[in-house]
Amino acid sequence: MRIVLITGLAIGSLAASVMGQELDANAIVEKANRASYYAGKDGSAKVKMVMSDGRTREFAILRRNADEGMGQKFYVYFTAPADVRKMAYLVHKRPGGNDDRWLFLPALNLVKRIAPGDKRTSFVGSDFLYEDVSGRGLEEDTHELVETTETQYVIKNTPKDPGSVEFSSYTVWIDKESFLPRKAEYLDKNGTLSRRVVADKVETVQGYPTVVESYVEDLSAGTKTVNTFADVKLDIGLKDRLFTERFLRRPPREVTR
Numbered sequence: 001m002r003i004v005l006i007t008g009l010a011i012g013s014l015a016a017s018v019m020g021q022e023l024d025a026n027a028i029v030e031k032a033n034r035a036s037y038y039a040g041k042d043g044s045a046k047v048k049m050v051m052s053d054g055r056t057r058e059f060a061i062l063r064r065n066a067d068e069g070m071g072q073k074f075y076v077y078f079t080a081p082a083d084v085r086k087m088a089y090l091v092h093k094r095p096g097g098n099d100d101r102w103l104f105l106p107a108l109n110l111v112k113r114i115a116p117g118d119k120r121t122s123f124v125g126s127d128f129l130y131e132d133v134s135g136r137g138l139e140e141d142t143h144e145l146v147e148t149t150e151t152q153y154v155i156k157n158t159p160k161d162p163g164s165v166e167f168s169s170y171t172v173w174i175d176k177e178s179f180l181p182r183k184a185e186y187l188d189k190n191g192t193l194s195r196r197v198v199a200d201k202v203e204t205v206q207g208y209p210t211v212v213e214s215y216v217e218d219l220s221a222g223t224k225t226v227n228t229f230a231d232v233k234l235d236i237g238l239k240d241r242l243f244t245e246r247f248l249r250r251p252p253r254e255v256t257r
Contacts, residue, residue: 025143028153028174033138035179037072039208040234041065044254051126052224057084060255061133064238070095073243074134077255084124088248093134101130104248111248120165127216127225132197151176167194178209194220205232 023031042064049057058080064073076089086106093099101114119131140160147154153174159165170186180202186195201213215226242252 023145023153025145025155028145028179029138029143029155029157031179032155032172032174032181033135036181037063037135038065038070039210040206042236042238043232043234044236044238045232046230048228048230049124049126049128050226050228052222055125056081057124057126062238062242062254064240064243072134073240075243075247075255076133077251078124079256086251087124088251089130089133090243090245090248091134092243096137096139099134099137102245102248109249111245117164127218127221127223128227132216146171152182170195180209180211188220194218200226206234208234 042062044060044062046060047058049059051057057078059076059078061077062075066072072091072093074089074091074093078084078087086104088104090102090104091099092101099116099119101119103112103114104110105112114130120129122128123130123132141157142160144156144158145153146156153176155172155174156169157172158169159167162168166188167186168189168191170184172181173183174181180199182199184197185193188194196217196219197214198216199211199214201211202209203212204210210229210232212229212232213226215224217224238254241247242254
C-alpha cells in the first residue's frame, strides 16, 4: 500500500461516497492510495527534515499525475545544508511496479540510477526510505481488514515477495472519513515491531485534508526523522518536461525560487 507519508503535497481528501456500504480490504486500500497520492493533478511543497541526531535536510518537491491512468512523477531538489545542496532525485512511478528512480550527486557530477533492490534503503541518511517518496505499489502486498473502529479501518498488509523486503508485514490505520492513512507499523522477520510512520498533523489546503507534519521511527535503532511541510500548492500546472533527467543537473525555477 502506498501510505508512507514523506510528501505532504500528496495527501488529499476523498469523500466517502460509499458511506453505509461494506468495503473490503482491497477497496479500502485503493481509496487510501488515491487519497494519499492523487490530490489534484499536480502539486508542490517545501519540506524540512530533522533527524534525531540533529542533522537537517531542506528540499522542494514536485509531483505530477499522469494524464491517463495511475502513473506519477516526482522531483525532489535539495537546498540545504551544503553537503546535499543541489542534489536531485527523480521518480517515474508506474502502475504494476517497474518504477524508474535517479539520483544526481553534484559533488561527482553523476546521475545514478537507483536499482529496484535499493528502494528500501535510507533516503539521504534519514529514517525515511527511497520507496517512501512515491510509495509502495498496491499489488506488492496482500491486504486484510483486521478491525473497523468508529473512526478508522485497520488493514494488515503482507508482502507477496517476502525476500524482497526487510519486514514480515505492516499494519495501517486509515481514517474512515477522508481515507487518509494516519499510522503504519512494521514488523520485522521475527514479528517484532521495528518501524512506525505517523501522519502527525493534518490541515486543509485548497479543500484537501493535507499532512503538514509526519515522522518515522526506526524502533530498532532508536532514531526518528520528522518532516514538516510548508507552502503546499495543488493544481499549479506543472509541465511534464520538468520530470526528465535533463533537470537533475539543471533544476527548474519551480524548485529554486
